[in-house]
Amino acid sequence: MAWIRSVLHLLWMAITVIPWTIGVVLVSFVASRASAWWVAVNWFRVVMWGTRVILGVRMEVQGYENLPLGKASAAVLLSKHQSTLETLWLPTIMPHPLAFVFKRELLKIPFFGWSMARLDMIHINRESRTVAMKHVIEQGKRLLGQGTWVMMFPEGTRMPRGEEGTYQTAGTRLAVESGAPVVPIAVATARCWPKQGFVKHPGVVRVSIGPLMESTGRDPKALMREAQAWIEAEMRRIDPEAYP
Incomplete structure (x- = not known):
């Protein structure tokens, strides 16, 4: 049954991403990239509806009151990264537009990547760590100044359940240079x-x-x-079965 649900959910994502990609691209040309972001968020909400109804996955969030208040507030969000699910769900609960930091190769994914290319994100080339760091700081400071929150996964890749990766400092370097607070997130x-x-x-x-x-x-x-200490301790609290 889970396999059938997973197939149906994949079809749901594939069918809905095409019209939303067209919408994101069109809005980014006729309005602004900020407006295009909220069009993209509506697709994330559609996907999450399918996640809840088709897959039977329910999301519970704690600590929402910890997010900064105010339209001009800045934040660097540092999140545990385990699957595609958090990249789809977190934007739907955030009061600010988000700019993800991700590898440039993702822009080649049909439809999804094309729409991402029209959003104000931070694309990096992982082959040059020094250049990538400089790009993250420069673009991150610009976006934070515009009221966009920067979302980063400090482990750099998705981690299997119950495992801990190496936390990189690009996110905290951006926070220190911009003066924006860090918001840790456990998923x-x-x-x-x-x-x-x-x-x-x-x-x-x-x-x-x-x-x-x-x-x-x-x-x-x-x-x-x-x-890192807060995230990993919180992971053991919210998912104790994964940490025997």
Whole structure:
């Protein structure tokens, strides 16, 4: 049954992404990329409707009150990364537009990548770490100044359930240089939507948004260690079965 649900959900995503891609591209040309972002978010909401109804996956969020208030507020969101699910769901609950930092190769994905190319995101070339870091800082500061929050996955890739990767400091370096606070986020999405394997499983996915971590005057490495400690401790709280 889970396999059939997974097939139906994939078809749901494939069918709905085409008209939404056209909408994002058109709006980005006739209005603005900020407007195109909210068109894209509506597709994420459609996908999440299918995730809830077709797959039987329900999302629970804790700590939403920890997000900064105000239209001009800035934030660098540092999230655990376990599956595609958090990249689709987190934008639907955020009060600000988000700019994801991702590898440039994703822009080649038909329809999805094409629409991402029309949004104000931060595309990096992983072959040159120094150039990528400079690009993240420059573009990140510009976007934060416009009221867009920057979303980063400090482990750099999706991690299997119950595992911890190496946390990179690009996010905290951006936070320190821009003065924006860090918001750590723990996600237990692999419980229902694993990194590997086509089949998704019904159940409850817990997401926890942590307290603001001020960046002013901080050392980026120390700030990342603090964010990592909170995220990994929270992962063990919201998904204890994954950490025997």
